[in-house]
Amino acid sequence: MKAVRLVQPGRPLEMHDVPLPRPGPQEVRVRVKAxxxxxxxxxxxxxxxxxxxxxLTLGHEVAGMVDDIxxxxxxxxxxxxxxxxxxxxxxxxxxxxxxxxxxxxxxQMMGKHRDGGYAEYVMMPATSLxxxxxxxxxxxxxxxxxxxxxxxxxxxKARLERGESVAVFGVGGLGSSAVQLARxxxxxxxxxxxxxxxxxxLAREFGARPINATECDPVAEIKRLTDGRGVSVxxxxxxxxxxxxxxxxxxxxxxxxxLAGITDEGFEVFPYTELINKEAEIIGVSDHLANxxxxxxxxxxxxxxxxxxxxxxxxxxxxxxxxxALDRLEHFGDxxxxxxxx
Ligand SMILES: [Zn+2]
Ligand SMILES: [Zn+2]
Numbered sequence: 001m002k003a004v005r006l007v008q009p010g011r012p013l014e015m016h017d018v019p020l021p022r023p024g025p026q027e028v029r030v031r032v033k034a035x036x037x038x039x040x041x042x043x044x045x046x047x048x049x050x051x052x053x054x055x056l057t058l059g060h061e062v063a064g065m066v067d068d069i070x071x072x073x074x075x076x077x078x079x080x081x082x083x084x085x086x087x088x089x090x091x092x093x094x095x096x097x098x099x100x101x102x103x104x105x106x107x108q109m110m111g112k113h114r115d116g117g118y119a120e121y122v123m124m125p126a127t128s129l130x131x132x133x134x135x136x137x138x139x140x141x142x143x144x145x146x147x148x149x150x151x152x153x154x155x156x157k158a159r160l161e162r163g164e165s166v167a168v169f170g171v172g173g174l175g176s177s178a179v180q181l182a183r184x185x186x187x188x189x190x191x192x193x194x195x196x197x198x199x200x201x202l203a204r205e206f207g208a209r210p211i212n213a214t215e216c217d218p219v220a221e222i223k224r225l226t227d228g229r230g231v232s233v234x235x236x237x238x239x240x241x242x243x244x245x246x247x248x249x250x251x252x253x254x255x256x257x258x259l260a261g262i263t264d265e266g267f268e269v270f271p272y273t274e275l276i277n278k279e280a281e282i283i284g285v286s287d288h289l290a291n292x293x294x295x296x297x298x299x300x301x302x303x304x305x306x307x308x309x310x311x312x313x314x315x316x317x318x319x320x321x322x323x324x325a326l327d328r329l330e331h332f333g334d335x336x337x338x339x340x341x342x
Pocket of ligand 2: 091093095101105106
């Protein structure tokens with residue numbers, strides 16, 4: 001089968017012919033119908049975030065059809081439409097046992113530690129699959145598995161309560177979902193901060209108040225629009241020290257800043273004025289939980305989460321096209337989500 005693989009960090013991905021995987025007893029082979037291209041994949045390609053073993057097929061946002069099943073799999077059959085949770089977990093360690101399986105000691109992430117979905121087929125344990133309802137297109141099922149899932153997890157980690165105000169920093173793939181999910185969870189006013197006019201316009205259509213950070217200081221603007229109070233919840237979904245700092249600075253009393261963007265650079269916090277004086281909190285957000293995925297499917301079915309305008313480009317399975325999509329992500333282009341349709 002064809003697969004677009006990372007051979008060496010710092011080099012472009014390459015198209016390879018690899019053997020068709022054969023499912024073990026508890027595994028399922030999925031014919032990939034859609035695979036989302038995520039900002040994390042750009043980090044994997046440059047080597048900012050380590051991938052092993054190499055070479056490895058990237059792609060952790062996958063939906064498709066069950067193509068073959070192992071002998072012990074009873075809950076899926078060939079032809080089922082499915083989406084794939086990207087973690088293969090052990091199911092028995094302390095973290096798997098207490099519902100925090102994203103920290104499973106032997107977790108393997110598809111597209112990072114085991115072959116992913118930039119390919120014609122992908123193989124995962126049956127426990128990592130969910131049925132994808134007929135009403136939800138494969139491309140939407142794929143992007144639900146990472147960007148939308150991270151947004152929901154971030155809102156949950158931030159303990160958003162009905163009526164509370166929210167600021168979303170970065171309204172690309174994660175942020176456009178975060179705005180819609182915040183609304184579905186009953187948020188009060190939602191502020192969308194970005195530097196791309198097209199993304200801000202989309203956020204406005206989803207009910208957020210757009211703030212263009214090229215035209216104003218977003219912290220001062222949020223303070224102005226909240227009568228000086230600041231927001232209850234701020235989500236940082238970009239991975240830049242400057243926006244992380246802004247997410248903290250725009251908080252009000254008892255505000256929570258949930259940071260999901262990835263950077264290895266630091267940012268400055270003034271403990272007295274920014275945290276202690278407000279009893280504000282900074283919260284790290286890592287991945288999402290498998291049990292949040294059925295909730296996401298329901299948000300889509302109930303039309304609280306519309307992914308149609310989030311899929312802004314579709315590609316064939318082709319190394320050159322995938323590499324240029326990753327290049328555009330590196331430069332924070334105006335696309336929201338690119339999906340490979342092999
Ligand atoms: Zn992702
Ligand atoms: Zn485990």
